[in-house]
């Protein structure tokens with residue numbers, strides 16, 4: 558089935574790992590997003606279709622899927638931009654286990670955030686006065702650069718190194734680590750640098766920038782990871798961390 | 801790849817970069833001047849400079865390639881990190897053996 562002016566031909570992944578694509582006809586609408594298309598199928602054609610979304614406005618990071626071969630946030634991806642010939646193929650994100658249909662198990666993705674020490678380690682308590690942060694220092698600019706990550710997993714799904722090396726922490730977790738490395742209020746840097754300096758850490762990145770190209774928030778994980786490589790190498794040479 | 805291997809790989813790359821340039825310059829010189837194998841060997845025999853130049857080159861290349869091969873094996877083969885590391889060390893040693901053999905041929909025999 559091929560799409561027409563009024564109709565889209567939409568192939569959706571159905572089932573788990575051994576599932577297959579099934580094709581549906583979905584009416585075209587103006588300003589239609591890929592998430593609208595998936596929602597239409599579930600509301601009107603097959604209520605058993607599983608998928609995730611929450612905010613529909615690019616904030617929550619839960620709606621990412623593989624759209625015509627590329628990972629994208631579906632709520633902010635317009636059909637007109639990606640379905641040139643009126644065809645859409647929508648699958649679950651790559652590099653994550655499929656649960657069912659368009660939903661993946663993101664547990665490992667978030668466990669890697671923990672492994673990369675992507676958790677703020679406070680240097681003060683609530684009894685201290687509020688830290689004064691100058692926005693114009695280079696460190697704060699580096700921390701601010703990736704503060705808008707929405708944990709969508711798009712970069713992780715698009716990273717070949719994750720595909721090849723399942724131990725690799727991946728662009729999102731490492732970018733989070735870099736944000737905290739540059740946060741002057743954080744006190745966990747030695748542990749964090751140690752955590753990203755082992756096998757599967759920042760040095761596994763090939764700098765081929767798919768993450769940066771695909772990130773819907775236009776963040777630059779490649780640059781963040783390059784920062785971690787420099788910082789960990791310096792810490793290693795000073796004897797502050799081990800391999 | 802971990803930070804120790806990363807530092808070694810970058811360091812050996814930094815050592816090799818100028819060595820490669822000199823090596824290429826020497827090849828150009830030798831072909832331009834039409835030097836025969838005997839001409840070349842007469843200049844390199846007993847030369848401590850050429851021995852250390854190519855000795856360093858072989859050492860750096862073996863380490864560099866071995867780290868790279870470990871990475872390739874981890875990503876592209878079913879081997880785990882330990883086995884990939886062992887195989888990569890074996891490859892590195894083989895490269896070093898072949899390389900030093902060639903260096904000895906150049907300056908000693």
Ligand code: SF4
Pocket residue numbers: 715716717718719727728761762763764765766767768769778779782
């Ligand atoms: S630059 Fe690094 S993190 Fe980004 S896609 Fe490439 S290997 Fe993955």
Ligand code: SF4
Pocket residue numbers: 705706707708709710711712713728729732771772773774775776778
């Ligand atoms: S870095 Fe970008 S692509 Fe990756 S999880 Fe964050 S927002 Fe999504």
Ligand code: FES
Pocket residue numbers: 610611612613614615616617618619620621630631632633
């Ligand atoms: S539904 Fe929240 S980012 Fe798409």
